[in-house]
Amino acid sequence: MRITAKVDYAIRAGAELAAAPRETPVKGEDLARAQQIPLRFLENILRELRHAGIVRAQRGADGGYQLARAAKEISLADIIRAVEGPLAAVQGVRPEAVRADGAAQDLPEVWIALRASLRAVLEAVTLADLAGGRLPPVVRRLLATPGVREPH
Amino acid sequence: MRITAKVDYAIRAGAELAAAPRETPVKGEDLARAQQIPLRFLENILRELRHAGIVRAQRGADGGYQLARAAKEISLADIIRAVEGPLAAVQGVRPEAVRADGAAQDLPEVWIALRASLRAVLEAVTLADLAGGRLPPVVRRLLATPGVREPH
DNA sequence: CTATTCTTTACCATTCCGATCGAGAAAGTC
DNA sequence: GACTTTCTCGATCGGAATGGTAAAGAATAG
Numbered sequence: 001m002r003i004t005a006k007v008d009y010a011i012r013a014g015a016e017l018a019a020a021p022r023e024t025p026v027k028g029e030d031l032a033r034a035q036q037i038p039l040r041f042l043e044n045i046l047r048e049l050r051h052a053g054i055v056r057a058q059r060g061a062d063g064g065y066q067l068a069r070a071a072k073e074i075s076l077a078d079i080i081r082a083v084e085g086p087l088a089a090v091q092g093v094r095p096e097a098v099r100a101d102g103a104a105q106d107l108p109e110v111w112i113a114l115r116a117s118l119r120a121v122l123e124a125v126t127l128a129d130l131a132g133g134r135l136p137p138v139v140r141r142l143l144a145t146p147g148v149r150e151p152h
Numbered sequence: 153m154r155i156t157a158k159v160d161y162a163i164r165a166g167a168e169l170a171a172a173p174r175e176t177p178v179k180g181e182d183l184a185r186a187q188q189i190p191l192r193f194l195e196n197i198l199r200e201l202r203h204a205g206i207v208r209a210q211r212g213a214d215g216g217y218q219l220a221r222a223a224k225e226i227s228l229a230d231i232i233r234a235v236e237g238p239l240a241a242v243q244g245v246r247p248e249a250v251r252a253d254g255a256a257q258d259l260p261e262v263w264i265a266l267r268a269s270l271r272a273v274l275e276a277v278t279l280a281d282l283a284g285g286r287l288p289p290v291v292r293r294l295l296a297t298p299g300v301r302e303p304h
Numbered sequence: 305c306t307a308t309t310c311t312t313t314a315c316c317a318t319t320c321c322g323a324t325c326g327a328g329a330a331a332g333t334c
Numbered sequence: 335g336a337c338t339t340t341c342t343c344g345a346t347c348g349g350a351a352t353g354g355t356a357a358a359g360a361a362t363a364g
Contacts, residue, residue, distance in 0.1 A: 001153065001232070001270065003242040003263065005353065012256040019255035027309070034254050041354050047311070059310045060362025076262070080153065087304070090155040096301050102186045103171035103283045104164040110228070110277055110287065111155065112301060113294040117269040118153065119304075125262055131255045135262065142265040149248050149264060152229075152239070152271075157322060179340070193323050199342065211341045212331030311360070319352075329342070334335100 009037045010045050010083045011076055011130070017055065018071035018131035025057075025064030045083060052082035072128035077119060079127075087122065088115040161189045162197050162235045163228055163282070169207065170223035170283035177209075177216030197235060204234035224280035229271060231279075239274065240267040 012035040020026045028046060032039040046065055049055040056068045067074065080087060088111065090098050095111035124136045135143075142148065164187040172178045180198060184191040198217055201207040208220045219226065232239060240263065242250050247263035276288045287295075294300065 001155070001236070001238075001240050002244065003153070003240065004351095005243045007153075008242055008259075011259060012252065012254075015255040015259065029309085035256065038354060040356080043310075044312095044354090050311095057310055058362075059308080059360075061308045061364075063309045063362070065310085081304075084153070087153050088155065089153075090160055091157045092154065094303055096303065100164065102164075103167040104187065106282055106285055106287060107160075107163060107167065109295060110273070110282070110291060113287075113291040114270065114273050116294040116297055116300045117273050118266065121262070121266050121269050130258055130262070133258055135258060135265075139262060139265040142268040143261060145268055148268045151246055151248065152233075181340090190323060192325075195341075196323085196343095202342095209341055210331075211329075211339080213333075213339045215331070215340045217341085306364090308362085308364105309360105310362100312358090314356085314358105316355075317353090319350105321348105321350075323347085325344100325346080327343090329340105331339085331341100333338075 004084065006045060006083055007080050009035070009042060010049060010079050013037065013042060013045065014049070014054070014067070014074065014079055014127045015130040017065060017067050018074075018127035020066070022066065025062070025066045027064040031065065048083050049079070052078075054078060054082055067127070070128070071131060072126045074127045075123050076125045076127075077122035080122065087118050156236065158197060158235050159232050161187070161194060162201060162231050163279075165189065165194060165197065166201070166206070166219070166226065166231055166279045167282040169217060169219050170226075170279035172218075174218065177214070177218045179216040183217065200235050201231070204230075206230060206234055219279070222280070223283060224278045226279045227275050228277045228279075229274035232274065239270050 013031050016031050016034050028043055032042050046055055050057050053068055055065050057065050086094055088095055090111055095115050098108040100107045120138055124138045129135055165183050168183050168186050180195055184194050198207055202209050205220055206226055207217050209217050238246055240247055242263055247267050250260040252259045272290055276290045281287055
């Protein structure tokens with residue numbers, strides 16, 4: 001259940017792009033500096049985002065990267081799937097494909113529910129939300145529950 | 153966002169223990185066979201569960217493993233923390249310790265909300281639920297949402 | 305044609321993961 | 335006390351994934 005550097009970087013770069021004016025491309029170097037991401041690594045990530053149709057790139061002077069569609073149409077789930085694949089996987093297998101027997105028969109159902117709860121957050125939050133500093137109601141509700149900030 | 157083999161194994165072994173009568177210890181080999189887990193690997197996992205106070209072990213003939221407390225007092229979150237540490241971590245750091253600036257300022261809040269939604273499921277489901285085949289309301293509600301089983 | 309900036313493929317060093325091994329130490333049995 | 339069973343612990347290992355680097359190439363604009 002850990003969020004990798006790659007996903008973290010991809011989302012932060014996306015947020016940065018969402019904050020920039022839509023017409024002018026942002027250079028990879030500027031993105032890297034703004035979010036403190038190793039440039040070479042970031043370029044790989046941006047390429048994957050481009051292949052997934054999330055980002056557009058332009059070469060040459062005055063080149064750079066920009067979002068391929070409106071920031072509010074790009075969810076964090078989209079980004080995670082682009083750079084890492086499925087949101088939740090048990091031993092690399094999609095939850096609904098997992099078989100179990102004996103006392104753990106219902107465990108796959110739990111994994112499916114877990115994925116649903118991940119989706120509820122990650123599909124709801126868009127790059128526009130991040131850039132605009134206004135998180136959606138689902139998130140605000142979750143943040144309002146007592147003890148959310150407890151390390152546990 | 154993947155569930156490791158270790159976590160999967162630990163929970164399945166826990167469920168198996170929960171299904172067994174409370175007084176008689178279950179041998180590692182039986183657990184391994186019942187849930188198709190490599191024995192040597194399982195032993196390592198059971199050791200960690202014991203160190204966390206979730207499982208008790210007894211050596212010798214008629215020895216084996218048993219739950220250290222009632223199955224309904226052991227949540228999946230307990231087990232995951234025992235074998236893997238914190239439920240959610242960004243690049244190995246706890247969500248509330250993450251700092252971000254620029255356009256991604258609110259990202260840590262999203263991570264915290266994400267952890268909260270993980271907790272809602274993983275703290276709710278106990279080994280007794282798994283062994284008894286009756287999942288708690290939170291989970292049933294999530295499973296009832298449309299499209300939960302879509303691979304996406 | 306030249307400077308700039310993205311593109312692509314390949315590569316590398318660590319770390320983590322899943323799994324195995326072997327010696328040993330309790331617990332009970334004869 | 336010898337013996338069997340079963341857990342205990344530390345070490346180790348191959349392979350994959352992670353995080354990051356390098357370098358040659360291709361598009362774009364001036």
